[in-house]
Amino acid sequence: MNELAIELRDIHKVFVTDSNRVEALAQISLQIAQGEFVSMIGPSGCGKTSLMRIVGDLETPTKGMVRVLGKIPEAARRERLVGFVFQQPSLLAWRTVEENVRLPAEVFGDAEILSRVSEMIDIVGLAGFEHAYPRELSGGMQSRVAIARVLTFRPSVLLMDEPFGALDEMTREKMQIELLRIWQATGAAVLFITHSISEALLLSDRVVVMSARPGRIAEDLKVNFPHPRENTLRADPQFVAMETHLREQLEG
Numbered sequence: 436m437n438e439l440a441i442e443l444r445d446i447h448k449v450f451v452t453d454s455n456r457v458e459a460l461a462q463i464s465l466q467i468a469q470g471e472f473v474s475m476i477g478p479s480g481c482g483k484t485s486l487m488r489i490v491g492d493l494e495t496p497t498k499g500m501v502r503v504l505g506k507i508p509e510a511a512r513r514e515r516l517v518g519f520v521f522q523q524p525s526l527l528a529w530r531t532v533e534e535n536v537r538l539p540a541e542v543f544g545d546a547e548i549l550s551r552v553s554e555m556i557d558i559v560g561l562a563g564f565e566h567a568y569p570r571e572l573s574g575g576m577q578s579r580v581a582i583a584r585v586l587t588f589r590p591s592v593l594l595m596d597e598p599f600g601a602l603d604e605m606t607r608e609k610m611q612i613e614l615l616r617i618w619q620a621t622g623a624a625v626l627f628i629t630h631s632i633s634e635a636l637l638l639s640d641r642v643v644v645m646s647a648r649p650g651r652i653a654e655d656l657k658v659n660f661p662h663p664r665e666n667t668l669r670a671d672p673q674f675v676a677m678e679t680h681l682r683e684q685l686e687g
């Protein structure tokens with residue numbers, strides 16, 4: 436199995452509405468290996484979410500080729516190889532933590548997924564909160580519920596669109612370290628969208644920088660810091676230098 440987790444070749448996306456024609460993505464080619472963690476940063480409206488939706492089969496490209504573990508996105512989705520985590524954790528208010536995490540198992544009617552519910556609640560550090568309702572949880576805890584929920588069906592590819600965007604700085608830093616731990620435990624490939632350069636650097640094997648609309652790949656930067664990574668890495672001179680470089684790229 437040396438299939439790529441995600442392969443994009445020359446992706447273009449044009450949105451046509453009654454009043455408008457928006458060229459969102461142009462000439463996007465990108466390869467993400469299995470188990471690799473890749474972050475994507477770029478100005479608002481450059482097409483990051485659109486690209487992720489194309490990978491997840493929620494949108495189709497105007498032109499170009501997409502493969503997820505060697506399959507077309509529709510097949511990958513059908514086989515539940517891909518999991519999504521959005522900026523808003525989208526939990527059901529009337530369901531407890533456990534009942535929210537059980538949702539995919541119920542939707543798919545799958546006993547094996549069901550059998551992983553408590554393990555995944557444990558992995559994200561929510562043991563003891565199984566019977567709490569979303570309103571009784573902090574923002575970070577709500578994000579963890581969404582992550583636990585997606586992990587129950589063991590996606591090989593995890594698509595995360597600014598999952599920590601709504602969190603305060605302290606919680607966010609904790610969640611980043613948590614996510615690294617979870618990522619290493621699951622071995623999933625991750626495509627992670629963020630507006631935070633330091634978040635991208637701390638988490639990733641590679642940081643992909645997109646240019647303003649139509650989004651193109653302006654840079655694909657390798658990040659070689661060893662694991663496990665800690666928050667103290669942010670003070671490392673090489674980290675700071677890369678951060679400065681990426682900021683200049685984004686502004687330039």
Ligand SMILES: Nc1ncnc2c1ncn2[C@@H]1O[C@H](COP(=O)(O)OP(=O)(O)OP(=O)(O)O)[C@@H](O)[C@H]1O
Binds near residue numbers: 450452457
């Ligand atoms: N369904 C749609 N119909 C029409 N236009 C769309 C649609 N989805 C996205 N667009 C347009 O495509 C462009 C890229 O949007 P997208 O949401 O992918 O950007 P983004 O990089 O995720 O931005 P942000 O950082 O603000 O989340 C925008 O100009 C947006 O208006």
Ligand SMILES: [Mg+2]
Binds near residue numbers: 483484485
């Ligand atoms: Mg977006």
